[in-house]
Amino acid sequence: MYLATAAVIGVFPILSVGLITGRAGIITLCQLSFTGIGAWSVAALNAAGYSLPIGLLILLGGLAAVPFGLLLGLASLRLRGINMGIVTLMFAAAAAAYFQLYPLPGLSAGKVVDRGAPFESDSAFFWLSLTVLALVVGVVSLVSRSRTGTSWLVVRTSERGAASLGLPTAVAKLTVFMVGAAVSGVGGALLIAQTGVVSGDSFGILPSIVVFTLAILFGARFIEGAILGALASVVVPQLLLAAGIPNDIGTLIFAVTALPALRTGYGMAEALRARLARRSNNNPAPDGRRESKRSISRDRSRWRQGTEPVHTDDRVLPTAVEATPALSILDLSVQYGSVRALDGVTISVPSRSVVAIVGPNGAGKSTLVDAVAGFLPGYTGEVRLNGTNLDGWQAHRRAQAGLRRTFQQVRATADLTVQQYLQLAAGRRLDRDEVDAVLDFVQGPTARSLIANVDVGSRRLIEIGGGLVSEPAVLLLDEPAAGLPSSESELLGERISLMPSVFKCSVVVIEHDMTLVHSVCDEVTVLNFGRVIATGSPKHALSDPLVVSAFLGAE
Numbered sequence: 001m002y003l004a005t006a007a008v009i010g011v012f013p014i015l016s017v018g019l020i021t022g023r024a025g026i027i028t029l030c031q032l033s034f035t036g037i038g039a040w041s042v043a044a045l046n047a048a049g050y051s052l053p054i055g056l057l058i059l060l061g062g063l064a065a066v067p068f069g070l071l072l073g074l075a076s077l078r079l080r081g082i083n084m085g086i087v088t089l090m091f092a093a094a095a096a097a098y099f100q101l102y103p104l105p106g107l108s109a110g111k112v113v114d115r116g117a118p119f120e121s122d123s124a125f126f127w128l129s130l131t132v133l134a135l136v137v138g139v140v141s142l143v144s145r146s147r148t149g150t151s152w153l154v155v156r157t158s159e160r161g162a163a164s165l166g167l168p169t170a171v172a173k174l175t176v177f178m179v180g181a182a183v184s185g186v187g188g189a190l191l192i193a194q195t196g197v198v199s200g201d202s203f204g205i206l207p208s209i210v211v212f213t214l215a216i217l218f219g220a221r222f223i224e225g226a227i228l229g230a231l232a233s234v235v236v237p238q239l240l241l242a243a244g245i246p247n248d249i250g251t252l253i254f255a256v257t258a259l260p261a262l263r264t265g266y267g268m269a270e271a272l273r274a275r276l277a278r279r280s281n282n283n284p285a286p287d288g289r290r291e292s293k294r295s296i297s298r299d300r301s302r303w304r305q306g307t308e309p310v311h312t313d314d315r316v317l318p319t320a321v322e323a324t325p326a327l328s329i330l331d332l333s334v335q336y337g338s339v340r341a342l343d344g345v346t347i348s349v350p351s352r353s354v355v356a357i358v359g360p361n362g363a364g365k366s367t368l369v370d371a372v373a374g375f376l377p378g379y380t381g382e383v384r385l386n387g388t389n390l391d392g393w394q395a396h397r398r399a400q401a402g403l404r405r406t407f408q409q410v411r412a413t414a415d416l417t418v419q420q421y422l423q424l425a426a427g428r429r430l431d432r433d434e435v436d437a438v439l440d441f442v443q444g445p446t447a448r449s450l451i452a453n454v455d456v457g458s459r460r461l462i463e464i465g466g467g468l469v470s471e472p473a474v475l476l477l478d479e480p481a482a483g484l485p486s487s488e489s490e491l492l493g494e495r496i497s498l499m500p501s502v503f504k505c506s507v508v509v510i511e512h513d514m515t516l517v518h519s520v521c522d523e524v525t526v527l528n529f530g531r532v533i534a535t536g537s538p539k540h541a542l543s544d545p546l547v548v549s550a551f552l553g554a555e
């Protein structure tokens with residue numbers, strides 16, 4: 001019963017790593033420090049003579065760790081990858097030093113934490129621990145399914161991708177650290193309630209690294225992975241003990257077996273789930289639709305006519321172009337060191353229009369999209385959306401305001417289904433008809449497909465669909481046809497030209513495919529060496545001698 005309780009308590013810090021590293025992709029090597037903080041706080045309350053009910057002590061143990069989680073969350077706003085690993089390791093070292101200097105209160109006096117009347121027996125305490133675990137897992141899974149919780153997965157894939165969906169990466173990182181710390185802290189409170197007194201050594205650097213290793217090895221992003229990890233942490237040392245093998249060999253076994261998971265980023269639970277998802281993806285959905293484009297393509301004609309709006313509201317083509325441009329870029333300049341990537345670029349995108357920005361490689365197109373969408377804060381000039389000045393606004397705020405973008409390199413989160421991604425991009429509840437309609441429009445895969453299982457071209461279409469369901473004022477498409485075969489690129493061109501009427505938005509397309517530009521755009525702006533060298537209708541602008549010379553390198 002004692003070992004079973006230890007295994008239950010062991011789930012907390014492993015699950016906590018599963019949230020921070022497994023879900024949000026941030027390395028954390030100090031999860032047992034949070035456990036120690038939880039235990040220390042409960043010990044301090046006990047030593048001070050407060051006799052609080054066990055439920056309250058557990059809650060306080062969790063809450064005590066939250067400010068420290070926030071602190072590390074703040075560090076993660078500036079640091080990434082191995083640097084974050086080092087900072088969390090330093091935090092673990094500092095916490096371990098603290099626990100050495102200031103042992104858990106009551107430890108030396110043997111003042112054990114009192115669990116209270118109904119939980120004095122080991123079996124009662126086991127059931128209490130299991131109940132607390134079930135509650136924590138319930139809360140964590142609710143939070144994980146919320147918009148904030150889903151944003152943890154998006155941040156893991158790409159911070160820029162998250163911002164482009166209107167998700168503030170700072171909120172995602174801070175919340176995941178605070179929730180992770182609380183989960184670990186609850187484990188600490190239970191641990192000290194189980195053992196009565198705990199030595200600070202239990203929360204040292206090495207045990208923290210073992211917890212990290214177990215979380216990666218078993219895929220603690222999912223609860224079954226955290227449970228398997230905790231079971232292994234209890235069972236393996238017992239087996240080694242029974243076989244007369246030194247306990248440290250267990251750590252070595254975990255380290256070696258975790259190597260493949262560290263390489264791929266997928267632990268056992270994740271690999272198992274991915275396999276099951278692939279299997280179910282190969283089976284037809286209950287509604288008979290497979291993840292095949294052929295079944296969707298039959299609907300081409302209705303969209304070609306442009307008669308069927310995605311929403312059943314009054315989306316119709318306006319009779320006159322509205323006076324205020326949807327997007328105004330005024331005298332925009334960007335300097336990268338000695339390279340002037342953009343030099344006084346002025347572009348006006350009329351309401352409900354399709355405007356292309358073209359230019360040879362290195363002309364400044366991507367820089368322009370990055371600056372306009374808020375990913376390059378250091379520009380000079382002005383960006384206005386429907387007359388509102390966006391300068392100084394962060395990328396996620398611009399996205400929330402209706403300025404959406406897609407990327408040359410797709411960033412749709414592989415762990416989500418297409419429907420979940422669209423939901424997140426929309427920032428509101430979408431009903432299934434709405435999801436299916438937009439997927440039909442962009443010729444995307446079915447709503448239930450896992451993004452990990454669809455090809456790059458389809459992911460690009462999903463990203464475009466995500467932009468559209470967010471009801472943007474302006475959608476910036478960075479090379480949307482890249483990677484699509486020419487027949488699909490042609491079809492995408494048709495859809496782009498329909499976007500202003502169907503989705504009431506303006507579209508800015510960065511594209512190298514001149515056939516597509518000619519067929520879908522109302523206006524073209526040509527950049528070369530960061531300057532606008534021509535603007536006007538595609539026919540007029542693309543035949544300008546300056547433009548021909550810029551593209552062909554001839555007089």
Ligand SMILES: Nc1ncnc2c1ncn2[C@@H]1O[C@H](COP(=O)(O)OP(=O)(O)OP(=O)(O)O)[C@@H](O)[C@H]1O
Pocket residue numbers: 336337339340341359360361362363364365366367368
């Ligand atoms: N981070 C950076 N640091 C320094 N120079 C950069 C950086 N990013 C882009 N540049 C330079 O800025 C100029 C514009 O680059 P940009 O990528 O915006 O062009 P582009 O038109 O999008 O090219 P492509 O069609 O190849 O994507 C180029 O000279 C490029 O080398």
